[in-house]
Amino acid sequence: MSFARYIARGELARALDDMARGRVTYAPRREGDAVVFRPRAEGEEPLLARATVPPKGVIFPQSERLFAFIREKDPNDPGHTTVRLDSTVDIEPALIFGGRPCDARGFHIFDRVYLNGPHRDPYYAARREATVVVTPACTKAGSTCFCHWTGCGPADTTGSDILLTPVGTGADSGFVAVALTERGCAVLEQANLPEADTARSDAAQAVHAATRAALDAQSPAPDLSATPARLLERFPDTGFWRDMSDKCLSCGACTYLCPTCYCFNITDENDGGDGMRGRRLRSWDNCMSSLFTREASGHNPRMGKALRLRNRVGHKFSYYPQLHEGVVSCNGCGRCITGCPVSVDIREMVVRATEANEETPNA
Ligand code: SF4
Ligand code: SF4
Incomplete structure (x- = not known):
């Protein structure tokens, strides 16, 4: 299922526009000292900085309405109240760009509980299925990164639909984009990009190996099997x-x-203070x-x-x-x-x- 395309550095914004057709794109944006995920405007040059917060709120919002309720008293029997529920949920197709492999693997941790556990969560499932996760691989480890201790890594593909690996330098720099899921294939095909040749795919593998080695040198992974x-x-x-x-x-x-x-x-939040309607x-x-x-x-x-x-x-x-x-x-x-x-x-x-x-x- 997986296939690779090449995105020249100067083409990234255009490629993202094409991939995100019909979707809201969430991408890192600098706000004060923090880098947070915000809806990206068409043509906006994407920020490649690692975000201060993960993008989990796109699929698992900080606060979401599960349903609205309206209580209605029976005019002929005031002691009798019925409750009407409105559980319609608006889910927008979305694309998350710019989370890191550790962020994308976070969705896999959620999936095991909210998708594949004994109680499938319909709200999480609807957003997860409507969202494409496009993840740049890491090429540099921060001083507090220890993904390689945990089974994750700078080019981990778990939880992503497309992995982008930066390759080359200067005018010849770009990204090898590998589609990892059917969703990722469909979205990457929309972008009308050239195939990544073998040399570029090999360069991407070399970037992964070098980053992994740098991480190991910075903080050797202890044996956590016990x-x-x-x-x-x-x-x-x-x-x-x-x-x-x-x-x-x-x-x-x-x-x-x-x-x-x-x-x-x-x-439960009451709207209007009389307790008769709320969310x-x-x-x-x-x-x-x-x-x-x-x-x-x-x-x-x-x-x-x-x-x-x-x-x-x-x-x-x-x-x-x-x-x-x-x-x-x-x-x-x-x-x-x-x-x-x-x-x-x-x-x-x-x-x-x-x-x-x-x-x-x-x-
Ligand atoms: S460990 Fe640190 S961040 Fe977490 S609750 Fe305690 S003080 Fe707050
Ligand atoms: S290091 Fe582990 S526990 Fe700490 S925020 Fe990241 S995933 Fe969560």
Whole structure:
């Protein structure tokens, strides 16, 4: 199914316009100090900078209406109320350009839960199916990147429909675009581009190998094969988790910036104040907040931040892999490290939790 095309550097904006015909394109845009995904205008030169936030909100919005409700009293029996629901959802076909392989792999982590789990989520499924993901491969690793620890990598194709690899220099620079899915093939064919010749495809492979080697040199990947079991052994070691979480402010930034965090809250918002009409909303929530697990009785099984951080790390590196064929639900994008106001570093927690510890209590 996969085929390759060549996009000359000066042709990228035109090629994107053609690929995105009939779709809203979301691409990185600089706003103040941050780079965020915003709708791209036709002809706009795409920014190739790595975004501060992942593009997950395009498919899993920060807040979305699940349905509207209207309560109607029976005029002949005021004690009797009926509820009408309007669950129409407007889904626009979309194209995400400029997320990185770690971002695209984030959608794969979502897919396993919201598409292929026991309860298919119709809202997520509709947006995912209507969205094409076009991902530039990375050619340079940031100081907080550790994708190669997690099964991801600078040219990982998981979750993308098209992978673009920059090749060449100066006037001879461009991108080898490889379509990876039927959606990707259909979109790439719209752009009327020349085939990528063997030399250019070989150059793209060389770029992948060089980036991978640079990452390995910068931060050699530790052996994390024992991590899922070690994290479970660490579960009762609250002293360890207290040490790790002492400086945490419970602000939740790490979860909102994470391409793989998928928790949400449901609220009903009344329109008009009489409670007769309103909307049910689904909004991002985060497990680092003390309210996240508070039960109706007031009891909270994760009262302390040590227990909440333990859950966050344990979920990504132990519980999720155990439910999903060993797939780690962290892609090593490093955003939780760069975005944390007090420099909590998930790499340190994973490595320290994985080290054998004679003092870890057994129960
Ligand atoms: S971003 Fe840092 S301070 Fe905020 S909840 Fe996450 S670990 Fe704690
Ligand atoms: S846990 Fe941190 S490093 Fe891992 S995917 Fe989420 S934000 Fe990126």
